[in-house]
Amino acid sequence: MLSPGIERFGHFEQLAAISGGQGEFASLLPEQRRCDVHFEGLPH
Template identity: 80%
Template structure:
């Protein structure tokens, strides 16, 4: 099957690892451009 867009399987795998405590959120920061997701600092 072909589909448009960016391959995001690795992104969702990384999110799952973060939710299980196996990875830090900071591990996603270098991947922002690869998965076309951009994190911003929001005021608390």
């Protein structure tokens, strides 16, 4: 069985790494469209 969250699992792993100081926020930017997550107020 598949659920909608399966495709986003890597995204949530990245969030955990970033919050733990083991990843860079910029690593999320390429995933915005694929995960339908859009960050507002980012410097261009």
